[in-house]
Structure formats: structure tokens, C-alpha cells
Amino acid sequence: MEIKIGVQHAPREIVLESGQSAEEVExxxxxxxxxxxxxxSLMDEKGRKVLIPSDRLAYVEIGEAAARRVGFGAL
Incomplete structure (x- = not known):
């Protein structure tokens, strides 16, 4: 599942793919x-742990995993 995290005073959001369920992340x-x-504290699919101070959280968006397309197919 794709998780996007906004951090206060940071110009970009953190995006990670996680194997955790939506309920665990929530x-x-x-x-x-x-x-x-x-x-x-969240774990990504490669086993890396992402730690963000809770007082710096701006938003968290929990989404479904997007299927990765390979090759040159018609959309």
C-alpha cells in the first residue's frame, strides 16, 4: 500500500510502499x-524503518498499491 506523509517545514512529502495493513498504519x-x-514508525516493503516526530506531522494519506505497468502497452 502507498503511504504519503506530509511533514511540517519540509518542501516534499515522504512516499513509501508498505506491507502493513491500512488499519495498522491508521x-x-x-x-x-x-x-x-x-x-x-512505519516499515516499508524493503524492510527499512521510517521514523517521523509526531509533533511534525502535517498529514498522512493512505492509499491502495498501484499496479506497476511494464512494457509499451496501450492505456
Missing amino acids: RAVADALAGKAQLL
């Missing part, structure tokens, strides 16, 4: 915004 974001965690 729970992690809710815990970070509620003050239960100081960092939003």
Missing part, C-alpha cells in the same frame, strides 16, 4: 497524534 498514526508515541 493505528500507528492515531497513537502518534494522541501523544502515546513520540515518533510515527
Whole structure:
């Protein structure tokens, strides 16, 4: 699933593909915004961990994974 994270005072958003479910990501974001965690911690598909200070979160967009197209086909 594709996750886009906006960070305050940063010109670009963070985009990552994660194997976590939408419910897991939503729970992690809710815990970070509620003050239960100081960092939003997410894992991407390659096993890298992304840590963002919860007080710097601007927005989080949770979307479906896009199918990757290969080759020269008609759209």
C-alpha cells in the first residue's frame, strides 16, 4: 500500500510502499497524534524503518498499491 506523509517545514512529502495493513498504519498514526508515541514508525516493503516526530506531522494519506505497468502497452 502507498503511504504519503506530509511533514511540517519540509518542501516534499515522504512516499513509501508498505506491507502493513491500512488499519495498522491508521493505528500507528492515531497513537502518534494522541501523544502515546513520540515518533510515527512505519516499515516499508524493503524492510527499512521510517521514523517521523509526531509533533511534525502535517498529514498522512493512505492509499491502495498501484499496479506497476511494464512494457509499451496501450492505456
